[in-house]
Amino acid sequence: MKAVQLVRPTELVLTDLPVPEIQSHEVLLRVTAAGVCHTDVSIRHETSDLYPSGLVLGHEIAGRIERVGEGVRDWQPGEDVIVYPCWSCGTCRECAAGRQNACRQTGGRLQPPPTPGVTVAGGMAEYVAVPASALVRADGIDPAVAAILPDAALVPYHSIRAVEEHLRPGSTAVVIGLGGLGHLAIQMLRALSAARVVALDVNEEALSAVHDHVDLALKSNADGVADRIVAFTEGYGADVVLDFVGIDATLRLSGSVIARYGAIRVPGLGCGVLPFETAQSSTILPWGASLVRPYSGTYDDLRQIVDLARQRRINPVIQRYPFEQAIEALDDLEAGKVRGRAVLIPS
CATH class of the missing domain: 3.40.50.720 (NAD(P)-binding Rossmann-like Domain)
Incomplete structure (x- = not known):
């Protein structure tokens, strides 16, 4: 599959990678749109090892379920979804209270939950493996709009x-x-x-x-x-x-x-x-x-945002790029040429 990968600090390339395998609790998404954020620009320019080498970027993800893990019960292939970006434990007291963005099982008070495209493989790729617990249904929404809801709207x-x-x-x-x-x-x-x-x-x-x-x-x-x-x-x-x-x-x-x-x-x-x-x-x-300093949002926040988008009470300004122009989209964003949100659309 094609993917935007941080090969090593400051070296970001569009490359070919194997389609990811999924675990029992995960689904495989065929990415239908991926948002481009200033966080991605920052990752690209970070000279330290703050971000793992080999990281696939992309924390704003819309996709269609291609395959489900053997332990997944509530999702089926063919469903259109977006990905909640805080991959929390789901069992600590903060998660139990609906504050997944404040999950206590992250390894320290300064560390947020795992985030696709930041600490684990993200959605600037043709396929991405995602925990089923991070999915929100997005049927009926333009994938380019759906993709930016988990960050630019959340x-x-x-x-x-x-x-x-x-x-x-x-x-x-x-x-x-x-x-x-x-x-x-x-x-x-x-x-x-x-x-x-x-x-x-x-x-x-x-x-x-x-x-x-x-x-x-x-x-x-x-x-x-x-x-x-x-x-x-x-x-x-x-x-x-x-x-x-x-x-x-x-x-x-x-x-x-x-x-x-x-x-x-x-x-x-x-x-x-x-x-x-x-x-x-x-x-x-x-x-x-x-x-x-707020961090991201809750899973319930994202579900409510999807409702706002379905009702057309919010209308994001989108600048679309073919997936093959991912590096150009990052360049344009850094240069201040993007109005609203840049979104990559796989062919």
């Missing part, structure tokens, strides 16, 4: 669900970064809440794309942008900030516009730092404000 949905008590009528939510995740966050906020929405990005084209769907669209690096947001909220500040960039500048901006007891959620992996200051006169965060 991450913002999980963050929004976590702060829904703040998203009352009259509240304000700020979205920083309008790429593959941010543009879906805008749609979800509109579909799921009555909050006013402020969109921020450095790119004029990205702002223009959402201009008619938000209450205020601003360049995030413009002079006085924080003052404009605070003024928009009558001086109180934003109730929620979703930072899909996560660099120093966006973290500082988040802190400078959040309201007292507001919620900042930072899915962005920009390696930024925001000091935590406990002085009486702190100007970094107001009293009561929370700052959280």
Whole structure:
């Protein structure tokens, strides 16, 4: 089969590999679409051995079941599915509570569950072996749309669900970064809440794309942008900030516009730092404000997202590439040429 493989650190190739064998609890998927993410760009450029050599990339996977393991009872060949990316144990107290993304059987407090395309073989291939417990039915959904739901949609949905008590009528939510995740966050906020929405990005084209769907669209690096947001909220500040960039500048901006007891959620992996200051006169965060690094989402979150997609309450912006152009898709994403989410379509 064709696959996108990290041969060794910084060397990513489109190559031929054997079709994977499946274990008793797994299914073999014929991949129908695979999303391309900035995480894949980061993996490609990592010079250390953080990611295993020989890794097949791809953590956003849609496929059709080709074969099932002898221990699989609830799935049949021919079903269209997507793959939940947190391959958790299913038995620890966090998994039992429905928080599979916080599974305790991962080897340490800083390690998330195994993730296809990051720690185990992923879906940028013609076939992939997947635990049956990670499948979600996706019949009736365009595979290119289905493929991006397990990350580009799951991450913002999980963050929004976590702060829904703040998203009352009259509240304000700020979205920083309008790429593959941010543009879906805008749609979800509109579909799921009555909050006013402020969109921020450095790119004029990205702002223009959402201009008619938000209450205020601003360049995030413009002079006085924080003052404009605070003024928009009558001086109180934003109730929620979703930072899909996560660099120093966006973290500082988040802190400078959040309201007292507001919620900042930072899915962005920009390696930024925001000091935590406990002085009486702190100007970094107001009293009561929370700052959280959310990870992925729950299995139930993903099932709910599939329902939203079936109802067409979210409509992801997709840029399709033939599977043979996988490296070109990564190049385009890194160069800022992709609007929405790039998706590989096997022939």
